[in-house]
Amino acid sequence: MPIDFKTTLRTAELACLNLKSGLSPEEAPAALARLTKELTDIINYFNILNEINTSEVEPLYSPLLEVAGLRPDEPERRANPEELLSQAPNRLGSFFVVPKII
Amino acid sequence: MNEIYKLTLTEVVEKLKSRQISATEMISAALARIEVTEPNLKACLTILGDQALSAARKLDQDGPDPTRPLWGVPVTVKDVFCTKGIRTTAASRYLENYIPAYDAQVVIKLRQAGAVIVAKTNLDEFAMGSSTEFSAFGPTRNPWNLTKVPGGSSGGAAASVVAFQTPGALGTDTGGSIRQPATLCGCVGLKPTYGRVSRYGIVAYGSSLDQAGPLARRxxxxASLLSVIAGYDDRDATSSLHQTDDYTTAQPVTLRGFKLGLPQELWNIKLDPDIEDALKNALKILEETGVELRSVNLPHLKYSVAAYYILATAEASTNLARYDGVRYGHRSNNPQDLTELYMASRSEALGPEVRRRILLGTFALSAGYYDTYYKKAAQVRRLIRDDYYQALTDCDLLITPVSSLLAWDFGSFIQDPLTLYQLDLMTLPVNLAGLPALALPVTLGKTSGLPVGLQLIGRPFDEINIISAGLALEELFPPLR
Known part of the structure; x- marks a missing residue:
């Protein structure tokens, strides 16, 4: 199936990506067209999978053959909260600061 | 001993143990070699000079420890392994200044074994690519020819090992990212069974496909590196409880009567003439040595690139949703609202290939397309895995090429993502199936002078068999460096 500009932009919105970022208003349409063409080519290629009937096949989401091991259900502190918070670009005490929401 | 940097890892271990060289001498030699080679190679993103030297001095003060198998050995780790207090970039502008608060489990294990990390190596951003050209900090160059790519995404690791910066390195392999650069640069690369090595503290790309493993010249x-890093880790829910072998005890297999399966679908693919010539000759030598070469089939192989790129990008789009400009990493200046903060932070700092893969994965997971693409790809994945299991029932291991191309010129495929994806056909089905595989160099191409390699693929958790066969093949095809 062909991907149109609208689908590209909708997908970008879902992915929280601004496709015009870093581009001038003159550059943006050509970049969007190029990306849409690339996505179309790749997704058309994905459609090769329709050649196979998989109606009776269970999906395999992970190749691991066994059930995951469980660690003891005991609380533990593995990293220092201050060290973890120190990487926040903007913080206030133990809170992350973001633009006003309401 | 002026050229101790050229010693293999096993030789380094011996010389350190017998105190013919000190840890400080060895680490200094590795750092000096890095200094000499880096201007041309650009394999390292962060060099840990002072820290590595101070660790080496401490080791020397305490003296060699027989319980620490890599005591004093210089190694590099790909810059996707979190290192406490040392920046971990994943070759992305987004994480350019990110300093983790913890070590990846394999980093802990390396240090416990006495290894000294001297540098963190370059890669394609978030391990998405096969040439290191998508590194936000510039590409690594191939040590055999600086105008060629080293492969990827662990291109920095492979180039570093081949340029004698260290005798061993750790990389990660999601679709061939250890094996393909090892081959393009002419060293050995091992992708363990999914679950064999802990993924705790590895910057995630495709969580059902990612696996850490070693690269070295032998x-x-x-095997020595794998013995250190393998094993169950209760902090990785996908880590396997399957018993670990002592891979260092592996002995070369007897090649007479050893059964190697040749997947016809992979051997019928058009190869670069240099590769075709070298691999045909290699198969002839194996046959003359008494190896039983058997034709096997992988009927669903042609669907593997499509299935892989749906699943890998879907997992990537989920994993990379965490980069939102709030908790760590890049944050856009002065966003108007929360949505703009997310969008601008991501869009400003994630590179073109990463954004492309996020978009593909988001599309495959979006309403109306989930069953058509994501679920379908997972169903095909089972068929591909079953093909590999079936092919392995009648032979000891499978043998295949690693890459249909030799190391290529920079820029060759940068505008052609689909072709670049299709080049992964030899390696990525192994990740879909979760199997272990070893890439090892065979020779240099006759006309190109560039490395050519072979891949051995085994049953789940049968690394010891792959290593044993690799040791036997190494006697037939001497290492290139």
Whole structure:
């Protein structure tokens, strides 16, 4: 199936990506067209999978053959909260600061 | 001993143990070699000079420890392994200044074994690519020819090992990212069974596909590194409880009567003439040595690139949703609202290939397309895995090429993502199936002078068999460096 500009932009919105970022208003349409063409080519290629009937096949989401091991259900502190918070670009005490929401 | 940097990992271990060289001498030699080679190679993103030297001095003060198998050995780790207090970039502008608060489990294990990390190596951003050209900090160059790519995404690791910066390195392999650069640069690369090595503290790309593993100039050196990093980790829910072998005890297999399966679908693919010539000759030598070469089939192989790129990008789009400009990493200046903060932070700092893969994965997971693409790809994945299991029932291992191309010129495929994806056909089905595989160099191409390699693929958790066969093949095809 062909991907149109609208689908590209909708997908970008879902992915929280601004496709015009870093581009001038003159550059943006050509970049969007190029990306849409690339996505179309790749997704058309994905459609090769329709050649196979998989109606009776269970999906395999992970190749691991066994059930995951469980660690003891005991609380533990593995990293220092201050060290973890120190990487926040903007913080206030133990809170992350973001633009006003309401 | 002026050229101790050229020693293999096994030789380094011996010389350190017998105190013919000190840890400080060895680490200094590695750092000096890095200094000499880096201007041309650009394999390292962060060099840990002072820290590595101070660790080496401490080791020397305490003296060699027989319980620490890599005591004093210089190694590099790909810059996707979190290192406490040392920046971990994943070759992305987004994480350019990110300093983790913890070590990846394999980093802990390396240090416990006495290894000294001297540098963190370059890669394609978030391990998405096969040439290191998508590194936000510039590409690594191939040590055999600086105008060629080193492969990827662990291109920095492979180039570093081949340029004698260290005798061993750790990389990660999601679709061939250890094996393909190892081959393009001419060293050995081992991708363990999914679950064999902990993924705790590895910057995630495709969580059902990612696996850490070693690169070195000798098979035995890869075995030593694997012995250190393999094993169950209760912090990785996908880590396997399957018993670990002592890979260092592996002995070369007897090649007479050893059964190697040749997947016809992979051997019928058009190869670069240099590769075709070298691999045909290699198969002839194997046959003359008494190896039983058997034709096997992988009927669903042609669907593997499509299935892989749906699943890998879907997992990537989920994993990379965490980069939102709030908790760590890049944050856009002065966003108007929360949505703009997310969008601008991501869009400003994630590179073109990463954004492309996020978009593909988001599309495959979006309403109306989930069953058509994501679920379908997972169903095909089972068929591909079953093909590999079936092919392995009648032979000891499978043998295949690693890459249909030799190391290529920079820029060759940068505008052609689909072709670049299709080049992964030899390696990525192994990740879909979760199997272990070893890439080892065979020779240099006659006209190109560039490395050519072979891949051995085994049953789940049968690394010891792959290593043993690799040791035997290494006697037939001497290492290139």
């Amino acid at each position: 098979v035995r050196d890869c």
